Amino acid sequence: MAVLTTVLSLAAVSAVLSVFIIVAELFLNNYGDCQVDINRGERKLTVKGGDSLLSSLSGQAIFLPSACGGKATCGLCKVRVLDGAGPLLPTEEPYLSAEEISQGIRLSCQIKVKRDLQILIPEELFNIRQFMTRIERIDRLTHDILGLRLTLEEPDAIRFKAGQYVQLYTEPYGKVKEKVFRAYSMASAPSDQHAVELIVRLVPEGICTTYVHQVLKPGDTVKLSGPYGDFYLRGACSELVLIAGGSGLAPIRSLILDILEKELPYKMTFFFGAVRRADLYYVQEMNDLAARYPQFRFIPGLSKPEPADDWQGETGLITEIVSRYVPDSQDKEAYLCGSPGMINACLSVLNQKGFTEETIFYDKF
């Protein structure tokens, strides 16, 4: 009986205190509606004041990166504030350099929205959205690689830089109860705004790739988010060395199509490495492009061609082939996409030729 009274009285006291806090919060934390002006009028949001800028933005489907969930321990949620954020807080100081502070860069998880704000968000982050898409087409490219074309339904357009990736979300299937998401580079050109093309290689026991290969059919809906990633063209050069292996062709294809469409004057050489002929795909398309555009050269290479392949092209490891064709790093940038092993091997070859961290860009998966 005594236990019951204790429990009930403690519960009652806690309840009363909670009500007290809630009521106080309603009155005191009520900053009314505040307007957040993003990128000088490009987008204006009206949010309820009282929350952090980070959560207010994510409530409006603008996702700034955050690893710590707003505790000011990761420093990833930086945003540039033009007006309305109040003075710098001590919790932000450890993550901002003096230069950043002078530019008005703040941690969005620490800024409380109390009045109208004017902020600048980098284009890349601003463009990140969640998309509902529908599978338009599934092509079998090789024995273990599928090409997907997904039409964007809601929203119906994506803005991205060639080379970036999206995240694909799976639904539970068969024995798999969990939902996962995995990253896949977009193989389509940015001009193809209303659709996204992906290249997915089946990984044994892979939850997402099995989902793509065995469960998805044309007409199914798929959730995507993006665009993400900092693998895109820098272009401070006149020639590009492009290297891909397996499903790594995706971002490279996007880069090539984009550059040719925009008629940018880069000389491009694309080295596509595989083991045998059956692993190659999109060969016809690449050969057509090479025939039409003198600035683009396509060099597929097989490391172990089979006699039945009747292979006339380059043979050997992709690193050897690259070494043969690329004399030096003069006025060149290199873009690589493939397995970590392939990338590391290519990195050493490229370093030997004189390429540095500033002129090599890669996407390891």
Add this chain to the structure above:
Amino acid sequence: MVDSPSISPWVIFFASILTSNMILSNFLGMCSYISISGEYKTASGLGKAVSLVLVLTMGVNYAIYHLVIRPLGLEYVQYIVFIMVIAASVQVIEMAMDRFLPDLHRKLGIFLPLITVNCAILGSTLFMVIRNYGLFQALLFALGSGLGWWLAISALAAIREKIARNKLPRGLAGPGIAFIITGLMALAFIGFSGIFAVQ
């Protein structure tokens, strides 16, 4: 049941400021006292916040103690209940400060929510329980304790601001010299003892 002591509430009030000063006689509430006493305005602001929390929580705790805890015989959970009340009050005061005094709120930073664990607050409530104060006595005791805390931290801040530009022995800058000054002030306040006796 023991009756409340027959000391005049006003005697309690003045005693808690001078002779039983929370900081200088009881050494309660030291951590924010030492940390925030660098700048006079901030220290004064914190002192006022602590006083406000003290009076507010003393009132609520008195009510809960006499209406809920004593009648139901729940003395063994009184610490938990008091701390919950203190935590809730500090939350609300923090929200109010963020709204109406944002500059002070920013300057106090983490030390505002740290008032919750300031032993002067819980200490005052427990003194109220131990000494069995009546309502008016308790409230004036709380107000006096708060003002005494405010007095001590403001004095320390004023002194520290004054010596801020002086050259101190390297290890003593900051908390070191603060403790020494506090000790000297405490020695001085011993001079007040004997004026009023409340212990």
